[in-house]
Amino acid sequence: MKKKKIYCPNCQxxxxxxxxxxxxxxxxxxxxxCPDKSNQPYIDEGTFEEIVKKYSFFDNRLLK
Known part of the structure; x- marks a missing residue:
């Protein structure tokens, strides 16, 4: 299965x-x-791996 990638919307x-x-x-x-150009409040921070594993709306294949 092809690995999925997610990119930062600011630095690409x-x-x-x-x-x-x-x-x-x-x-x-x-x-x-990277600055948040949308000025949305932050709800969490950590490593990319921690965030993907913590929130069910992310696909775990992003880490493989």
Whole structure:
């Protein structure tokens, strides 16, 4: 099965499992050091792997 990737909407780089990210209220993942142009409040932060495993709306294949 083909690996899925998700990219930061600001810097356009694919996330690595160890990247520090934030999750905003719109359920958008952003690198912690990328500005959130939508000005949505953050609801969580951690590594990309932690966020994907924590929230059921993400596909775990993003980590394989």
């Amino acid at each position: 780089k694919a996330y690595l499992p160890t990247d520090q990210v934030v999750l905003n209220r719109a359920h958008t993942v952003l690198h912690m050091d």
